[in-house]
Amino acid sequence: xxxxxxxxxxxxxxxxxxxxxxxxxxxxxxxxxxxxxxxxxxxxxxxxxxxxxxxxxxxxxxxxxxxxxxxxxxxxxxxxxxxxxxxxxxxxxxxxxxxxxxxxxxxxxxxxxxxxxxxxxxxxxxxxxxxxxxxxxxxxxxxxxxxxxxxxxxxxxxxxxxxxxxxxxxxxxxxxxxxxxxxxxxxxxxxxxxxxxxxxxxxxxxxxxxxxxxxxxxxxxxxxxxxxxxxxxxxxxxxxxxxxxxxxxxxxxxxxxxxxxxxxxxxxxxxxxxxxxxxxxxxxxxxxxxxxxxxxxxxxxxxxxxxxxxxxxxxxxxxxxxxxxxxxxxxxxxxxxxxx
Numbered sequence: 001x002x003x004x005x006x007x008x009x010x011x012x013x014x015x016x017x018x019x020x021x022x023x024x025x026x027x028x029x030x031x032x033x034x035x036x037x038x039x040x041x042x043x044x045x046x047x048x049x050x051x052x053x054x055x056x057x058x059x060x061x062x063x064x065x066x067x068x069x070x071x072x073x074x075x076x077x078x079x080x081x082x083x084x085x086x087x088x089x090x091x092x093x094x095x096x097x098x099x100x101x102x103x104x105x106x107x108x109x110x111x112x113x114x115x116x117x118x119x120x121x122x123x124x125x126x127x128x129x130x131x132x133x134x135x136x137x138x139x140x141x142x143x144x145x146x147x148x149x150x151x152x153x154x155x156x157x158x159x160x161x162x163x164x165x166x167x168x169x170x171x172x173x174x175x176x177x178x179x180x181x182x183x184x185x186x187x188x189x190x191x192x193x194x195x196x197x198x199x200x201x202x203x204x205x206x207x208x209x210x211x212x213x214x215x216x217x218x219x220x221x222x223x224x225x226x227x228x229x230x231x232x233x234x235x236x237x238x239x240x241x242x243x244x245x246x247x248x249x250x251x252x253x254x255x256x257x258x259x260x261x262x263x264x265x266x267x268x269x270x271x272x273x274x275x276x277x278x279x280x281x282x283x284x285x286x287x288x289x290x291x292x293x294x295x296x297x298x299x300x301x302x303x304x305x306x307x308x309x310x311x312x313x314x315x316x317x318x319x320x321x322x323x324x325x326x327x328x329x330x331x332x333x334x335x336x337x338x339x340x
Contacts, residue, residue, distance in 0.1 A: 001025050002338045003100035004314045005060035009051050012321045017050065018314045021060055026096070026104035030077040033110060035087060035103045039123035039336040040312055041066040041305075042320040043162060049093075050321065063317075064097035065090045066332075067105075068113055068122035078107050080286065086113040088289060090127035092275035099312060101338050108282050109275050111289020114296040121303040124332035125166070128304065129292045130285055131248060131271045132167035136175075139246045139267035140221045144174050153178040155211075155219035155238060157203055158226035160188035162332050163248060165195055165304035167223060172196035173300050180216060182207070191330055195304075203227075207234035219243065229254055239264050306331025312338050 003023045010017040028034050046063045055061050068088040071081050081087060089110040091098055113122050136142045142154065154171050156164050159181025171179045173196070181192040182203035189200045201210035211217065218240040224231065229251035236258045239245055245259070246267040256266060274282040295301035307323075309316045312335045320333040 001101040003060075003062050004064075004312065004317050005055075005062040005099070006050065007055040007060055009054060012047070012050070012318055012325060015318075018063075018317050018321070019060075020314045023060075023062070023100060025102050026100075028073060028075040028104055029106075030075045031106050031108065032075040032104045033071050033078065033081055033087065033107050034073045035067065035069040035089075035105060035110075036072050037067050037069045037098055037101060037103050037312075038119035039068045039334055040064050040098050041123045041127075041332045041334045042317065042324060043127050043332075044324060045127075046097075047321050047324050062096040062099055064099035065092075066123050066125075066127045067091065067098035067103060068119040068126075069103070072102065074107070080107045081110065086115075086119075087111065088113040088122045088126045088293075090130055090271060090285075093272045094276060099317065106275070106282075107286070109285045111286055112293050114293040116297045117303060120308060120334045120336045121305055123334050123336075124162075124303050124305040125292065125296070126289060127271065128162040128166045128332070129301075130288050131163050131269060132170055133288045133292070134271055135163070135223055135246050135248065135267075135269040136167060136170060139269050140223065140244045142171070142175055142177065142221055145176055151176055152220035152240070153180060153216050153218070154221045154223065155180045155182070155207075155235075156197075156223045156225065157182045157207075157228075157231060157235065158224075159183055159192045159195075159197060159200070160330060161225055162304060164223075164225050165191070165331055166301075167225075168192060168195040168197050169301050172198075173295070177221070178216060180211070180214070180219065182210075188330055203231060207231060208237045211238050222246070223248075225249065227251075233258065236262070236264070304331040305334050307333050309333055309335050311335065 154177040181197040184204040
């Protein structure tokens with residue numbers, strides 16, 4: 001089968017950083033689906049792994065996590081899907097990635113793909129949707145509409161990125177919070193507004209001053225999605241006493257002692273934790289993806305595709321990695337079908 005992979009970590013400008021390869025077809029485990037991959041999207045995790053993970057022996061590293069496709073076959077203990085089903089998912093760090101024509105994946109982290117969108121649009125959503133959902137409702141424990149505790153403000157730093165683009169929509173549609181997103185360019189600020197944020201502030205300026213400008217004194221919940229180390233002191237200043245802060249990035253150094261005075265809590269979110277440790281609630285990711293599919297089909301949630309880079313091949317994936325590494329991507333980069 002066709003796939004895209006590499007053997008050693010290289011700068012993305014090197015033609016060997018990602019190459020077109022041929023691999024044997026995967027075999028299904030008991031709870032696995034074999035999925036015909038129709039479309040994928042590219043995430044920051046792809047670039048991070050490419051820079052650090054080496055091939056083991058002669059087996060190339062295949063990247064890719066987001067995927068939308070059709071079930072070709074199922075393992076002996078699969079109960080949730082059957083051949084022919086359209087599915088979407090975000091994979092796991094422990095197995096080969098989705099940049100291949102066929103992919104094996106545990107059914108418990110797979111969801112039913114929305115009926116109302118095509119494969120390319122669907123591929124832009126799983127990783128960011130699961131991450132945003134877990135961050136909001138599992139880590140920050142944000143109350144949903146109808147909860148008597150609902151109210152207050154949510155600050156999302158880096159709201160124009162993939163996770164932020166979904167989180168803004170989820171928070172606006174499913175909670176009663178005042179949603180504040182940060183973005184530094186006019187183009188991305190408008191994108192965040194269009195997604196439903198009540199306010200958009202500039203994280204290139206002091207966050208506390210920007211919060212004061214819009215008349216919001218503090219945020220009970222803060223989701224820091226990028227450059228946390230650069231903004232940490234300002235984030236803590238903007239956080240309400242007894243508030244909750246959640247991160248997804250990998251800051252070099254932050255002084256968590258700053259949170260003590262406010263009795264604030266810190267929560268890291270990694271959407272691969274459940275699959276990495278095969279936690280008892282790993283099937284929650286199946287449930288989240290099915291719920292997100294319902295929200296998409298009802299029109300409450302829209303996909304966040306930014307650019308379509310064409311076929312799934314090494315050249316186009318190298319271009320996608322370059323754009324992500326420039327930190328100028330808006331929304332998600334998707335690729336569809338295999339070939340030149």
